[in-house]
Amino acid sequence: MTRATWRTRIGFILAAVGSAVGLGNVWRFPWLTAENGGAAFLVLYLALIVAVGVPGLIGELVIGRRSGRNPVGAFRELGGDRFRFLGAIALLAAAVVLSFYSVVGGWILRYTLSSATGAYFAAPGEYFAAIDYGLGAVAFHAAFLFATVAVVHLGVDRGIEASTTLMVPGIVVLLGGLAVWVATLPGAAEGYAFYLSLDVGYLRENFLDVLVAAAGQALFTLSVGAGAMLTYASYLGEDRSLAADGTLIAVLNTAIGVLAGLVVFPLLFSLGVSPGQGGPGALFVSLAGAFGDLPYGRIVGVVFFGVVLLAALSSAISILEVLVSYLIDEHGRSRLQATLGAGGLLLVTGSVAAASPAVFGLLADTIANLVLTAGLIGFLLFDGWVLGRLAREEFERGAGRLARLVSLPWYVAIAVALPVFLAFTFVTG
Ligand code: PHE
Ligand code: NA
Secondary structure, three states, X not given: OOOOOOOOHHHHHHHHHHHHOOHHHHHHHHHHHHXXXXXXXXXHHHHHHHHHHHHHHHHHHHHHHHHOOOHXXXXXXXXXXXXXXXXXXXXXXXXXXXXHHHHHHHHHHHHHHHHHHOOOOOOHHHHXXXXXXXHHHHHHHHHHHHHHHHHHHOOHHHHHHHHHHHHHHHHHHHHHHHHHHHHOOOOHHHHHHHHHOOOHHHHHHOHHHHHHHHHHHHHHHOOXXXXXXXXXXXXXXXXXXXXXXXXXXHHHHXXXXXXXXXXXXXXXXXXXXXXOOOHHHHHHHHHHHHHHHOOOHHHHHHHHHHHHHHHHHHHHHHHHHHHHHHHHHHHOOOHHHHHHHHHHHHHHHHHHHHHOXXXXXXXXXXXXXXXXXXXXXXXXXXXXXXXXXXHHHHHHOOOOHHHHHOHHHHHHHHHHHHHHHHHHHHHHO
């Protein structure tokens, strides 16, 4: 059986952007920004996207295209059996991330529907407390997972490419519309001021904490470390510049992330809610509260949570595909069997997270960061010290003059500087 490929280059780019743009942009990023001093965090985060995220992402793409395999097969193919464990880390990271991601996806699905009925308008805090964990959360998590399975089972081009080609432009248009609309709200200016004003003093005093948080977010937002980008790159048929594609993916993801901030902060400030108090869940409670108080709140609520839902779905698809490609390549399963098998596993692990706040918190706060960082360190050391010259060759394949010029600095970065830096954040975090 011949392996699936993307139909078009733009199809691959949009699928990868769909993976990158997700809860990380719309939920984790505004919340971390608020918690870490506003623009101080934003500046450091942007710097780390450039210095760590982009080279790391390209390092992952290189392994995928070079091997044309799922993560486990890729490391076996390129490095021999003793490197299969790197693929196993990727599978583990994918399972960990999707287990809590689909729980949040379930919450969002529920909020999208209940925005239409106004179910949470009267008491947003109580509403969230009633639905966050338990049987309802398990059911909505299952529904979100089912939607993910439904897309992935249709295949790389007919399922993933076709759906993300619609979803990503949809996210941009709807977010843009929301950004324009919130600009008209009274109090929006304070939100921009908070988001865009740089507090150098805060940054100086809390540099290490902000650095670690920003580094973790830079990896999470670009979907690196779990093999999702590796797997997507393994479906590339043509010789495009991975440096150019990786940079474009990061630029689009960052732009959409900043746009999300331009929606969320003015919205919160227009209601006099200060972000960053009460942790990650509080953001959604405050936003939901905002919709309850606004004119056309139901419509705005459906649109806002609908955008988040699309973003979450297109990311979940890429994570599920890691496990599916493994089952297809390594175990000879049909795509349907593989999708149902991986979906069944996540139904169980995700249900545990949906039923237990302790498990959810452990996965979302601690374990996810650790496995993603460990995964990326492994990928980059493999690029640098096992592939070596071949990694640079792959980097330069299809590349223009500029990319060939940065090939050596990139190589030094991924072989030495980034693993050292990531190991440092791993230990500090
Ligand atoms: N990048 C996604 C987001 O920002 C999350 C993700 C992490 C997706 C790892 C795939 C792999 O929401
Ligand atoms: Na992202």
